[in-house]
Amino acid sequence: MTETSETNDTRPAVTMIGLGEMGTALATAFLDGGHPTTVWNRTPGKADALVSKGAHLAETVRDAVAASPLLVVNLKGNTAAREVLASAGDALAGKAVVNLTDGTSAEVTAVAEWTAGQGAHYLHGQIMTIAPGIGHPDAVVFYGGDKTVYDRFQSTLQLLSGRASLIADDPRAPVLYGMAVHGTMWGTLNGFLHAAALLRNEGIEVSRFLEDATPSVSALLSFLPSIADTVDRGDHAVEYGALKHHLPSIEDLFHESQARGVDAELPAYTLALVARAIDQGHANDNYSRLIDHYTNP
Ligand SMILES: NC(=O)c1ccc[n+]([C@@H]2O[C@H](COP(=O)([O-])OP(=O)(O)OC[C@H]3O[C@@H](n4cnc5c(N)ncnc54)[C@H](OP(=O)(O)O)[C@@H]3O)[C@@H](O)[C@H]2O)c1
Structure with missing residues (x-):
């Protein structure tokens, strides 16, 4: 399969790898934004609705990777992300990989170093919203990694969240930002729910x-x-x-x-x-x- 060009307009072709709850929302945003969109999922049936909206379903990861200059990955776990990317073989070389899969900083380092070793350019993103929030002007995604990827595809990534920002050239930074927000959230919620139990004990x-x-x-x-x-x-x-x-x-x-x-x-x-x-x-x-x-x- 040949790579879909970036030529007919300024909207580059995008390949979305992973069509779970979040990946489907991401692919939908690319399609709605007018990007030629190729999708791949381990369970291909999950692509049906996207295909009916105009997405191209790739049969293999290699075909999916070859189809676009920009690969967006959203899977359950970075081990799966790396294994799936590995099945593309040498088709990864020269591609921009934006991995939006949650994980620890060590997992991100492993997948980032491996991806760079394949000759691809790596950007990690931490999504700070749930699937229905994708595309919202106030939705936040923190990015870290290869600035050239962020700069080249900024307007495409902006389709996912109105508040996208490149916070560092270190791909581990976004996941730490995400954990810092979540840690603050859970600490606050635990304090509030303890307080709520105290109030309810009094019937308030x-x-x-x-x-x-x-x-x-x-x-x-x-x-x-x-x-x-x-x-x-x-x-x-x-x-x-x-x-x-x-x-x-x-x-x-x-x-x-x-x-x-x-x-x-x-x-x-x-x-x-x-x-x-x-x-x-x-x-x-x-x-x-x-x-x-x-x-x-
Ligand atoms: N859902 C949200 O609101 C949300 C919010 C923020 C961040 N995230 C993050 O987004 C990522 C995806 O979450 P999700 O909610 O979309 O999960 P999900 O609905 O459970 O989907 C998981 C995806 O990963 C694929 N997958 C899992 N193991 C695989 C393997 N070994 N090989 C190939 N593919 C595999 C699944 O393929 P199959 O369809 O074949 O099972 C599916 O495409 C996670 O990192 C999650 O933390 C999600």
């Missing part, structure tokens, strides 16, 4: 609480830039709101949880971290001082 509706407490809760996000700044500078001195002032409130939360039979593990954990930092002489420091614990547990 959680949504009613949120209506009344939204100014306090939403102010939390505005703390993050100053926490980030002190962590970056390594200077945790603070005039107000030092750890010694957090301690009594955390003790109250812990004892209240225990007394009501609400799981006290989360406040106990927070209490242990703050008490230890104070014992180590950091009573007058910003909460950001706990970065020491996370860095050297």
Whole structure:
């Protein structure tokens, strides 16, 4: 199969490898954006709807890779991504590979180095939305890796998310960004759900609480830039709101949880971290001082 050209207009041909829930959404965005789109999936039947919209279904990975200068990969796991790409053989040389498969930074390094070893250009992307969010102007995808790939295909990648950005030339950076967002999300959600259990124990509706407490809760996000700044500078001195002032409130939360039979593990954990930092002489420091614990547990 010959490579579809980039000639008839400015929209390059795209090959989408992987048609799960997310891959189907990505392929749809390329088709809707007017790109000649070739697709491949281990289970070819999943391509039926895309083919009826104008996609070309490649029979082999090699054919799929040969069809376009831009290969977008979205599979379950980077081991699968590497194995599937490997089945294209030497057809990979010279191609731009944008891998949108989630994984750890070590997995990304392995697939990025292997891909570069095949003579292809590698860009990794971390998708920060669910499948229905693909194509939304506020959807975020973080990219890292080969800048020439990002620059050449920027307008194509923009079809997937209005907020696409190249954050580094290191392909591991996007996955760390993704984990940092998710880690912040889970920490916040765990704290909120613990609080919700406490409120429900008293018969208070959680949504009613949120209506009344939204100014306090939403102010939390505005703390993050100053926490980030002190962590970056390594200077945790603070005039107000030092750890010694957090301690009594955390003790109250812990004892209240225990007394009501609400799981006290989360406040106990927070209490242990703050008490230890104070014992180590950091009573007058910003909460950001706990970065020491996370860095050297
Ligand atoms: N779904 C979301 O909303 C979402 C959001 C953000 C990120 N992501 C990420 O996007 C990636 C795909 O997720 P998904 O939700 O689309 O998963 P999915 O619906 O389970 O689809 C998985 C895809 O991987 C293929 N696959 C799995 N193992 C394979 C193997 N050994 N060889 C060849 N193909 C294989 C499947 O092929 P078959 O069809 O043949 O099984 C299918 O195309 C993941 O990294 C996920 O974390 C997804």
